Amino acid sequence: MRRAPALSFLLVTVFVDMLGLGLIVPITPALLTALTGDPAGGARWAGWIQSSYGLLQFLAAPVLGRAADRYGRRPVLLLSLSCLGVDYLAHATAPAAGWLLAFHALAGACAGTTTVVDAYVADVTAPPARARAYGLLGAAFALGFTAGPALGGLLGAVDVRLPFVAAAALALANVAYGLFVLPESRPGDRTTALSARPAFAVLDVLRRPVLGRLALARGAADVARITGQVLWTFLVVHRFGWSTAHLGLVMAASALAGALFQALATGPVVRRLGDRRAAVLGGAAGALTLAGTALASAPWEVYVLQGLGLLGSIGGAAARSWLSRATGDDEQGTVQGAVTGIGALADTAVPAAASALFAWSLAGPLPGLPFLVAAAFAAASALLLAATPAPPEARQAQL
Template sequence: MRRAPALSFLLVTVFLDMLGLGLIVPIVPALMTAVTEDATAAVRWSGLLGSIYGLLQFVVSPLLGRLSDRYGRRPILLASLTCLGVDWLAHAISPSPWTLLLFHALAGACAGTSTVVNAYIADVTEPESRARAYGLIGAAFGLGFVAGPTVGGLLGAVDVRLPFFAAAALSFANVAYGWFVLPESRPGDRTTPLTLRMANPVGSLAVVLRRPVLGRLAYARFCADVARMTHQSIWTFFLTYQFVWSTAHIGVVMAAGALAGAVFQARAVGPVVRLLGDKRAAVAGSLLGVASLVGTAFVSVPWMLYVLQAVGVLGSVGGAAAQSWISRSVRANEQGTVQGALTGIGAVAETVVPVAAGAAFGWSLAYASPGWVFVGAAAFGAVSALLLAATPDVRTAPIE
């Protein structure tokens, strides 16, 4: 197994995924307005595109994870990357919102990148090294988040569809790179059954959640996802309301935070988790995240916001540690299945939370208390920390 080229490819894949997404974030409103020729319709279609992507990802991710256990990680990952490239190309050339909806649904159905990447890392790293590897994945994610919107804004100033061509080209280039560089991490096991119970999202989640240890970790993961998505969905609106910051100021602060997080995850997560262990690092990271959210809810001066951002960066150790813990709790022949179920859980949060958090933020503004949304997010983070603390650090039984 050539582990160095494999890990390099995975890091490039995650970086390019986030870069591609970031490229188009500043451009989607202008593209949808150009396609629909109506600003109100553009907002509705943009929301529908996001929802259909999350819904299809929830429905299909468990199947993709199971397929990666049965047929191997490499073909599923390359197929997912190809679908993503097709989706961006469709954005670039489509004359109709219905065409965009069709291809974005296809991309959601093929969105197995994170599922297979997490399973692949579990295949090629020793348990004591996984937190560091997942930290590197988080760093690549953050760097893509920093670079994407900047490059997308520059390309979009030339032509509104140019960022989508660029995102498609990056995806297809990554597929070609992976075709020649990426080895298979684990040969498929054709004896792995493809039953309806394991291939549908409800059945696969039920199988995972009913296992005592893994079920608690999955519930903790969901609560952490709710807290994270609430923060991501509301943060820019909160800063605009609380401090009357410009979009440029907010963008600089977000980029600085993402860059600091990427450096921390790349350099410090591995040593911290080796020192504390997966469980204690996961609990500590969750508690730091809760402290950051509670502080943000009541922040009144801008300088305190930077301190709270730093606390949140330190808390990012929790995600890598929890992911490492989960990967140690399952057998090699079920990594894809479990990661697919967890991707489905994340898709639920990503689909539902932005709408709910937006409604809650609008309600809080009516009472001049915008920070209370972050208190709600902190409550979910606290439940996640409690679940992690109450979970024994033992290996679970295999999935049936």
């Protein structure tokens, strides 16, 4: 197994995914407003488009996960990346918002990148090294999202559709790169049955004692994470009046610090604490960060909380490593697909629900209320992890 080229490709894939997303984030409102002729209409279409992606991902991710077990990781990953490139091209050429909805839904149906990447890492890394590998993926994620918005803003100033062309070129170039350098990590098992019933795949995972707790903990953590991603800028602007430049600087600095921290600290911390304790510590740090953000009354408190939140990223990598250890080698794709499906449900429902709660809370004394709710979900995730038996290797090390 050529592990170094494979892991390098996965890191490039995650980086390009987030770079492409970051490229289009600053431009999407302008494009939809231009297509609909109305800012309010553009905002409504943005919500429908994002929800269609999450819904189709929920329906398709478990199927793609099983396909990765049946046919191998490589073809499913390259198919997912190809669909992403087509989606970006549609954004660059679509004459109406309805076209964007259709193609973004197609991209959601093909959105198996996270599922297959997580399964691939489990295939090519030994269990003690997985947390570090997942930490490196988290670093690539953060770096891509750091560079994307700045580049997207520059390209969008030239033409509102140019960032979508650039994102499509990156995604399709990554497909070409993968065709030449990506080896198959695990031959497919044609005895693995495909199922078109994604809810059954999710329920099958949830019924298992250890996997069910880990999947629920991951889902609760996703609710907390998405709430913070959707509302953080709105809260700090409302509370402190930060400018767009100030926001961009703080977000870029935070993302860069997170990337460095995940790349350099995840491996040593998880080796010392083990997957379980590191995951619980990260979940607790995330809960404290969100609760502190809800109550912060001065900008310096926000800066300190951003630093505390770095520990949460280690928890996420440790939890992914733990989930891979608890999963058999012949069903990594199936389980990762089910977990991705749970996350897709959160992606579908949480943005609308959290935004509505935030709008309601603005009329009261605590506009940070959604962050307290998110902190409760993060704490529930940490408690679920704490109540789950440690991986066998960790228990043996503690004897």
